Amino acid sequence: MHDFLIFLLVGFLAQSVDGALGMAYGVISSTVLLAFGVPPATASAAVHAAEVFTTAASAGSHTVNKNVNWKLFAPLVAGGVVGGVLGAFVLTSIDGDILKPWITVYLSIMGLVIIWRATKKTRERAFPIKFSGPLGLVGGFFDAIGGGGWGPTVTTTMVGSGQDPRISIGTTNTAEFFVTAAISATFLTALLTGHWDQAEGITSHASSIAGLILGGLIAAPFAGIIARIAPRQVLTYGVGAVVLLSAGYQALRLFGVL
Numbered sequence: 001m002h003d004f005l006i007f008l009l010v011g012f013l014a015q016s017v018d019g020a021l022g023m024a025y026g027v028i029s030s031t032v033l034l035a036f037g038v039p040p041a042t043a044s045a046a047v048h049a050a051e052v053f054t055t056a057a058s059a060g061s062h063t064v065n066k067n068v069n070w071k072l073f074a075p076l077v078a079g080g081v082v083g084g085v086l087g088a089f090v091l092t093s094i095d096g097d098i099l100k101p102w103i104t105v106y107l108s109i110m111g112l113v114i115i116w117r118a119t120k121k122t123r124e125r126a127f128p129i130k131f132s133g134p135l136g137l138v139g140g141f142f143d144a145i146g147g148g149g150w151g152p153t154v155t156t157t158m159v160g161s162g163q164d165p166r167i168s169i170g171t172t173n174t175a176e177f178f179v180t181a182a183i184s185a186t187f188l189t190a191l192l193t194g195h196w197d198q199a200e201g202i203t204s205h206a207s208s209i210a211g212l213i214l215g216g217l218i219a220a221p222f223a224g225i226i227a228r229i230a231p232r233q234v235l236t237y238g239v240g241a242v243v244l245l246s247a248g249y250q251a252l253r254l255f256g257v258l
Contacts, residue, residue: 004211007032011050011215019058019223020230021238022169023151025051026143027246029212036208044091044144045187046209048180054216055177058223065224067170072132076171079136080143080150080179087144088186101254108247110156114240117162118233125162136175144183150176156243165235169227 010032018025026047033043062068135157142149151172158168227235 003036004207007208007211008215009211011054011212012219013215014212015054015058015216015219016222017242018054018151019061019173019220020169020226021151021235021242022155022172022227023239024242024246025054025216026150027152031249033208038208045184047212048144048184048187050209050212050216051176051180052184053213054220055173055180057217057220059174059177061221061224062170062174062227063224065170065228067166067224067227068174069167069171071129072127072167072171073175075129075133076136076154076175077178079133079138080140080154080175081136081182083137083140083142084144084150084179084183085140085186087141088183089190090141091145104247104250104254106153108244108251110160111240111243111247113160114156114236114243117160118236118240124164124232127158127161127163127168136179140179140183143179144186150179152243152246155239159236159239165232165239166227166230169235169239170224173223 007029010029014025014028017023017028029047029050030043033046038046135154139150139153139157142153154175155168155172158172159165230238
């Protein structure tokens with residue numbers, strides 16, 4: 001019961017940030033699970049199982065509040081599903097930590113670009129539809145590898161390119177449901193077919209996963225409302241700050257400080 005309440009709070013806080021800024025649920029949840037001694041692959045699978053529920057609720061909220069660009073949505077989902085499935089299979093067979101330094105460098109650069117855009121109040125530009133699919137592919141792959149790379153990769157790139165933060169966040173969050181479902185299905189398939197020997201103890205963390213789900217579901221309905229009413233510059237600063245904090249935390253872990 002103690003673990004359930006802790007992860008209920010973690011799920012609520014993580015989804016509140018994720019729904020408003022298009023990222024951080026996976027990063028925050030994975031970090032806490034790892035701190036509790038859960039193996040990396042198991043933590044990623046647990047977070048994605050929870051996100052199947054929370055992203056569905058968040059997607060509904062963003063859709064109702066008209067925060068989604070449907071032209072970007074379809075190729076983003078297609079690329080994300082392919083990249084997510086590929087990343088899940090890679091994570092169940094090799095050490096995903098190999099890619100983490102490169103992801104950290106990318107996020108650091110994009111975080112600085114976003115803060116610069118917010119400071120300079122640069123002109124808004126639509127994200128090119130032709131790049132939506134490839135971006136989804138990379139985002140889905142990083143998401144499966146790191147247990148929370150979809151939002152930081154996709155939302156950050158869109159906002160960094162000049163896309164309206166509200167549309168970037170809403171489209172990314174809505175597409176995330178399909179990507180998360182594909183990744184979760186891949187983890188489940190790998191587990192059931194005996195191709196994943198790193199899933200030890202996943203059932204013993206059932207109460208933690210339930211807490212993440214319920215906490216996220218409580219916060220998710222407010223996602224679209226926050227993204228719709230928050231000023232553009234505030235959202236841009238928020239995205240940049242969360243990305244830099246995430247990259248900084250990962251860098252400290254890579255250098256063994258934490």
